[in-house]
Amino acid sequence: MIYVVDNFYSDFELQIVWKELEYYSSLPNEYKDRAETTVVATSQGKVLGKSYRVYLSELYTEKGLKYSHITNLSYKLKDHTKEIENVLPNGRQFKDMNMVYDLISYYGPDDYYDTHYDLYQFTCLIWLYKEPKKFTGGDLFFPELNKNIQLKNNRMIFFPGYLLHKVDKINMSKQDFENGYGRYTVTHFVTHGGKQNEVN
Numbered sequence: 001m002i003y004v005v006d007n008f009y010s011d012f013e014l015q016i017v018w019k020e021l022e023y024y025s026s027l028p029n030e031y032k033d034r035a036e037t038t039v040v041a042t043s044q045g046k047v048l049g050k051s052y053r054v055y056l057s058e059l060y061t062e063k064g065l066k067y068s069h070i071t072n073l074s075y076k077l078k079d080h081t082k083e084i085e086n087v088l089p090n091g092r093q094f095k096d097m098n099m100v101y102d103l104i105s106y107y108g109p110d111d112y113y114d115t116h117y118d119l120y121q122f123t124c125l126i127w128l129y130k131e132p133k134k135f136t137g138g139d140l141f142f143p144e145l146n147k148n149i150q151l152k153n154n155r156m157i158f159f160p161g162y163l164l165h166k167v168d169k170i171n172m173s174k175q176d177f178e179n180g181y182g183r184y185t186v187t188h189f190v191t192h193g194g195k196q197n198e199v200n
Contacts, residue, residue, distance in 0.1 A: 001145060001159065003087045005080065008126055008156035009073070016069040021128065021184055024054050024104055031059070035105070035113065049113035049167070056102040065102075074188045075098045077124060082160070090160055093121060096192060103180040103187040108139060108177035115143060118161035120189035125157045127185055134181040135172030140165055151183065161189070 009017060024032075035041040035049035042048060056068055077084075085091040097115050101120070125140070131153065140149040140157060142165050149157055159165070170183055 001088060001163070002142065002147065002149065003080070003084055003158040004149065005156045005158075006152060008076070009154055013069075013073060014154065017073065017128070017186070020069050020075045021104065022180065024059075025106065025180055027054070029075055035111075040119075041113070041116075043116070046114075048116050049111075051108070051111040051113065052076075052106040054104045056104065063128060068102070070104070070186055071100070071102050074102070074124075077158070077190070084158060088122075088158075088160060089100050090121070093192075094190070097121065097190045099191050101191070102191040103185075103189070105185040105187065107167070107170045107173050107183040107185070109174055110169060110196065111182075112137075113167035115164050115166040116159050117191060120161045120191040122190040123159055123165075124188040124190060125162045125185055126187075127153065127155050127157075127183065129153055129183055130181050134176040135170050135183060137170045138183040139168045140167065 029052075032052045032054055035051045035053055037049045038053070054107075056065060056071060060068065081095055084094045088094070103108070128137075129135070138151040140151070141147070142149075142159075142163055144164050149155075172182065176182070
């Protein structure tokens with residue numbers, strides 16, 4: 001039902017991903033959304049989530065996305081096709097997926113994401129944070145399965161988007177957050193159709 005891989009990125013891949021994350025972190029706040037201001041993170045007037053986020057498809061043109069290391073590294077998911085087919089109940093559909101939407105989230109003091117589901121067939125999360133870790137919280141919980149996935153640096157979690165899931169609240173200092181020591185998440189929403197950001 002849930003597929004987890006530790007040390008998802010190689011050492012070299014981590015270096016280039018961190019360079020890209022640091023670039024996004026350096027952008028003025030007007031180029032970043034707050035989850036609580038987006039339609040997807042609100043429901044019936046209730047705020048479901050709080051964090052900074054950057055949608056790469058909004059930041060880049062279709063051609064420009066090809067220069068994103070994070071977008072290009074989504075091809076690594078195809079290396080796990082057999083395992084995904086075996087672990088997920090709808091895993092046999094994965095090989096037919098041809099689109100990925102990329103989202104970068106940065107969680108800081110009191111940020112969280114309450115129980116929700118995603119609109120895409122599959123969700124891939126890759127967790128990253130600077131060492132030494134300077135926050136607590138940020139685990140992922142699946143209430144329907146009563147399953148908690150502990151936050152771990154460079155851990156990838158892959159699951160059907162219909163599964164309810166939530167992110168525990170982050171506890172950390174504002175200074176550590178501003179210095180880049182919060183919880184980063186690379187999200188690849190995997191689906192079928194359209195043209196944008198095709199899975200290799």
